[in-house]
Amino acid sequence: MLVVAPTLSAGLALDDVLMRVRLVGADTPWGDPAWWELYTFARPELNAELRDAGLHPWWSDLGVKMRFFRPLSAATHVLDYTLWPDRPGLHHGHSVLWYLLCVLAVRGVLRLASGVADEEVRERRANLGALIFAISAPHVTTVAWLAARNTLIAFVLGCGVIALHIHGRRQERGRGWWLAGAVVLTAIGLLASEAALGALAYVGAWQLCADEGPLRRRLAALVPYAGVVAVWRALYVRAGFGAANTGIYHDPSTDLPDFLRAVATNLPALFSCRWALVPVDGWVFAPSALHAAAAALGALLCLGLAAFAWPLLAGDRRARAWALGSTLALLPFAATMPMDRLVLFAGLGAAAVLVEVGTGLGDAGWVAETPARRRVGAALVVVHLIFAGPFGLLRALTLGPGMAMMRSGYAQAPRDEAVPEQTFVYVLGTFHRVHYTTLMRAAGGEAGVPRRAVVLSSMFQGATMYRVDADTLEVAPEGGFMAVDMDRIHRRDAAGLAVGDRVRLPELEIEILERTDDGRPSRAAFHFDRPLEDPSLRWLIVAPEAAGPLPFGAETQAFELPAIGATVVVEGVGP
Template sequence: MRPVSSVTHWLDFRIWPDHPWLMHVQSLLWFAGAIVAAALLYRRLLVPAWVAGLAALLFAIDDAHGMPVVWLANRNANIGVLFGLIALIAHDRWRRNGWRPGAFVAPLALLLGLLAGEIALAAGGYLLAYALFLDVDTWRGRLASLVPAGLVGSLWWVTYRVMGFGASGSGVYIDPGASPVEFVHAVIERAPMLFAGLWGIPSGLGHFLSQSAAHILWLVAVGLMVAVTILLLPILRRDRAARFFALGMVLSLVPACATFPDDRLLYFAGFGGMGLLAQFLSAVWQRVDWVPSSRIRRLPFTTASWVLVAFHLVLSPLSLATTSSRVRTFGEMVNRAASSLPSDPAVTDQVALIVNTPTAFISFYGPLLQALEGRPIPNRTLILGSGIYPTTISRPASNVIAIRPDGGFLAPPGSPRPGHEDSQAAFHPVYFFPMLDHLYRDATPFEVGDRIGYGGTVVEVVDVTENGRPVEVWFHFGVELEDPSLLWLQWQGGVYVPFELPAVGETVVLPEVYLPLW
């Protein structure tokens, strides 16, 4: 439910539909607005001014902003953060300076932020942190100050649920309202990785690791949480603004745990993180009273400060600058695959059947890009097999094809190829693809004999793993497989090529798929 963001995209296609660069300019303007709002709020909360300036600089060059800036579909994050920060500024002016319009401007800005994107939920965490640590009113007054925002948040949540928004059936996206226990488990699993992303370890690194390596990385992330907390304890004990930034940062991570860890989810959490980092760096550099006078005892603080400087003032802007090239590489890869799809007029009467692909996520783009370019598209497109390992395809009958990927369908992310467990690499880009397939399917188990009908095709599960993942699936068609209404394709070298059907009773094995990521 993002009507505010939707309006901005509607304007793109109404005013400059053939000029994507102007669409990117609009996203950049929203991003610039978020930076300005963050700088204004830092200036209100941090002294001296140069510390506020350092915090604003750290926030502006944070590589977590890369995707929201260059990916047009993620513009909602820029808008949601901007209005969320405006809500915090108005709230601070109301509570600190007695600016009465702030009592209305703050909840209004929060509402606009929520209608732009769910990321604005993080503003609620900062408002709570403000009431706990920065507001000087009585506890009753502090609680009352949260009522307007609470009403707005409750109204948004009820509307969100009544209108049917949310996630269902995904193994990656978790709806906190519909699956609270599962969400708590996700917070335990994902929050440490997101926290690590704020302090130097890419939060999405685990997607490219084997299962055992990902478990080790999680332990490293937990260790980093403990280390950062210990380093920051002195300033947290002494400074109310630091406690505000810290609690707001941590609470911002909670809604982000509803999906897989990625640095782009750290946009709002980064506001608190960069404010806290600026305070820590300034304290160490100025050797304030809590910084040990002994060089040896001071060494952990000085070492940490320069490591953080290297990550956030050197590596982070470099990573931010390369985001566009990474997105462009992905776009070129998807366009190359889509352009290989048949586009003669006859395909409009055919069903395209893709027997293997690295991930269904990639193949979904094909018909969409064909339609966008005005090319003929198949009547329907069915993805029969998805996975990075070899796929065995057999033909039990003239109208039946059997698909059996090595390791089964919906293999757990980072899982090894069966029979190659001892030689599995700890890091490999292809580990990312199974996670993408779990976007569209949760862990609800199948049983042998399960049948699903879809547009004249019957999908039958004939073998499953111990935990109910399909191992082999038969696809029953109402016509023989050679019927001209069926268009058979396979993935090969990053493009789609015709698939040669085996004869009845025969079997073919398609090799591991290749997808050029870099």
């Protein structure tokens, strides 16, 4: 609990702000959605209005959909805003309590699933596994981001599913009742989050590796779970939930090849985060060219650890179940861009395997077969039991400044009397930083809310600006538009805008002039309906922070327009 305690002061960031806007009833293009729509981020019927207001980028696909049905998790946020709407520290305390339940659930599952007969030894091993899980650094962001609470809730319920299943499979009498309870709890978990599918990874791995009896009978036990998932998915899609036309969610049911490509890149990154504690939250800001290199390194790490652990996995069916379950638990999360918060479910199996590694170091078991294997085992224990705690605490203590990059636009953007009648034009920015500024001010009932906002190009790349005439500015970002994952959230087909295409927004029209080799727009002209110097247009830029401790430090500044016929090169925000 000490490791995640600093998250109490993390404040609101990103989707937390959108939740606040909806639950306090602020006037925005989102309207007044039902409380169970709390995890809706794009809907085709609203997208045009959201884009026109600057809440989606100008290059967004109007058919994009990011709509997730998580009523149980949404209800916990409704409770927060009913009891203490203006006390985000208490909202974070609520999430911290869910993390405490996660740790206790891990302890209970590891104790139940242990094959050790000695009660005292079983208790010690379960405590060790719970400790390894509790201090794992990647979990800090899951706790700190209020919008990620759905994963914590699904994990607690998922551990219940695993425990009921394992206990039920061991019973001679009343087995059906225990297994029925596990199936029902699976359905409840899916109402908290799609992340509950991670629990079924362990159920499947247990049946394949650890359960007894003929393989056909072991696999038959998975049929009720498959039935629940099939019914849930059918109802989910029929009700209009799911993701489509977005660059960060890859749905295997609608495009399996695309999902497999995402898994090939994202799974090794998540594996590195889980086993080597390598932070991957910066993945969304990195150019695509770096993703392949990171994935290759992650794959090498995966193969190396598999070779190291093979004697244990070959000789211990429970260890095989935990290792397989931990790996399979990453698959649902590989459908989106890698982030630290996505490895929580995999942490259960990782903790169980690390307990085996740690206890194996003290006896003449598998880990002592060679000096090299013993050194690797010792390194894993040091990383996950000695280094992880301080590293996790450091992550928690630095979350505030890190999350402030997206939140600082709220304080830095102009808020004088002219703002309500102005359009904020960011020559470099990011829709997260810009539109959450608008939403935070709207949620607070402030007057400093601009009429609308528009981001011309991403703040994560520098750009060349050419002033064509009195009302036109051409922009050519380094590497083209939509070069990083963060900028492809609202468009899956980055090559969907052709040369000559025009995008009409209030007060301006964007014309695509050139494209990159892979089909993304590389130069665009922004034709405004009035001279660029018109006082109704407020020109801004998100520039590198002059003197800040973070490599991605940024600050909102006034932008000086170039003279007609002049060119100016602006610097992006990056390390």
